[in-house]
Amino acid sequence: MTYKAGVVGAAGFAGIELVRLLARHPEFELVAATSDALAGTPIAKAYPAFIGVTDLAFSTHEETDLAACDVAFLAVPHKAAMAVAGDLIAAGVTVIDLSADFRLKDPAVYEQWYAPHTAPELLAQAAFGLPELTGDELAAAAERRAAGEAVLVGCAGCYPTATSLAAAPAIRAGLVDAAAPVVADAVSGVTGAGKKATERTHFCFANENMEAYGVGTHRHTPEIEQILGLQGRLVFTPHLAPLNRGLLSTVTLPLALGAAPSTEELVALYRDFYAASPLVSVMDAGVQPRTASVAGTCRAQVGVAVHPAGLIVATGAIDNLGKGAAGQGVQCANIVFGLPETCGLEEIANPV
Known part of the structure; x- marks a missing residue:
């Protein structure tokens, strides 16, 4: 089964790394990549590394139907993710957030270091995305998703x-x-x-x-x-x-x-x-x-x-950008969707 995936904030460094990983992922099909600044621009024009890889163009956040996705990866600035995560989850879309908005368990601590949290009700249900150390949280999220629930993962920085x-x-x-x-x-x-x-x-x-x-x-x-x-x-x-x-x-x-x-x-x-x-x-x-x-x-x-x-x-x-952001997001999504955690992830760096 192939799952439809969207990347919000796809033109940034972490976002375009997500595009690279998802473009060749065997189980996630990249169907949307949003960027208000580059809306209408083919990804391969903005990033020529994608020539011959994808014909997808960037689209605006507002005009993109993310509700049609199975999973949305949020590669947006802090405070932006909590403004959209709730609506996506309510629409049945699993959310993998790369920002800090759902990492800290205590909203008071988030406010001390960032700003007042506008979606504190989501903090309790967010799984922390560092698989090697919080695998139990991700396993529980995978069980909830398998039962039909859209889940939220706040990936580690x-x-x-x-x-x-x-x-x-x-x-x-x-x-x-x-x-x-x-x-x-x-x-x-x-x-x-x-x-x-x-x-x-x-x-x-x-x-x-x-x-x-x-x-x-x-x-x-x-x-x-x-x-x-x-x-x-x-x-x-x-x-x-x-x-x-x-x-x-x-x-x-x-x-x-x-x-x-x-x-x-x-x-x-x-x-x-x-x-x-x-x-x-x-x-x-x-x-x-x-x-x-x-x-x-x-x-x-x-x-x-x-x-x-x-x-x-x-x-x-x-x-x-890999284990520190986009790769970790895909690793967490793999686990939540019941896939091998290394699925679609490059395991060998360039030797020189």
């Missing part, structure tokens, strides 16, 4: 995905001091900032430059704290690097009193933790992840080592 995949096995194994700060330093490519150029992301400013931003104030902080149970203990600092795509997070975790694992034991623990996760690879002891090794895919690479200062240093590499 790019920084939270890489950081949480790196840190979760050690935290959940009880190896991390439950009272000490956890430090996450993460570096992202420029596409993570969206399609519209700014003084930070314009080529002339981003090229040959690295900088920290949002120090102590970045909006992904409460999301990471929610995933890892680190409320008030996370020191998260994002950095911008002159890459098109790619994200690397290095997480420093203080060992709990009495915990003294070796690096080899940690690698074994991590491999056991991710044994049922086909899109996560745990590196050998002494080997660290590379963003180039996951670019263009929905894969994640995770490395872990013991530091002699009584710390665990865990690293996670993803493609910020």
Whole structure:
């Protein structure tokens, strides 16, 4: 059975990556790609990579009949998704949201970091979309959808995905001091900032430059704290690097009193933790992840080592548009629709 899929906000970086994945997905048929700015423009004209792949043109949000879709992927700015998700679900359309609107469980926390939430009634029913760590929520959503209910998934953000995949096995194994700060330093490519150029992301400013931003104030902080149970203990600092795509997070975790694992034991623990996760690879002891090794895919690479200062240093590499956005959205949709979670997802990055 083929499911009809629409992408709202398809002209942006995450949106067009969704178009790329869905255009060749064996079970999802891309029938709508919206962009008010490019309405009427063939996708292949705006993005020539699609020449010979699709004849679909962008359409306006308002004029597109998304109610005819089985699933709608929302690649829109924060605060925009909650304005449309309720109507889509009421029309029987499953919603996979790539924004932050349905990630945080507490509307008060959302308001603190974003704005007042205008659809708080949907938060309780939204499944959190990080399959390796919240598979139970997605499995429950899949059961509800199979029973005829349209469901809502709020996909994890790019920084939270890489950081949480790196840190979760050690935290959940009880190896991390439950009272000490956890430090996450993460570096992202420029596409993570969206399609519209700014003084930070314009080529002339981003090229040959690295900088920290949002120090102590970045909006992904409460999301990471929610995933890892680190409320008030996370020191998260994002950095911008002159890459098109790619994200690397290095997480420093203080060992709990009495915990003294070796690096080899940690690698074994991590491999056991991710044994049922086909899109996560745990590196050998002494080997660290590379963003180039996951670019263009929905894969994640995770490395872990013991530091002699009584710390665990865990690293996670993803493609910020792949596992950090569009690929994760498709992975979640696969699960919700009862498909293999790797269906339609490229698993091998370009080797050079």
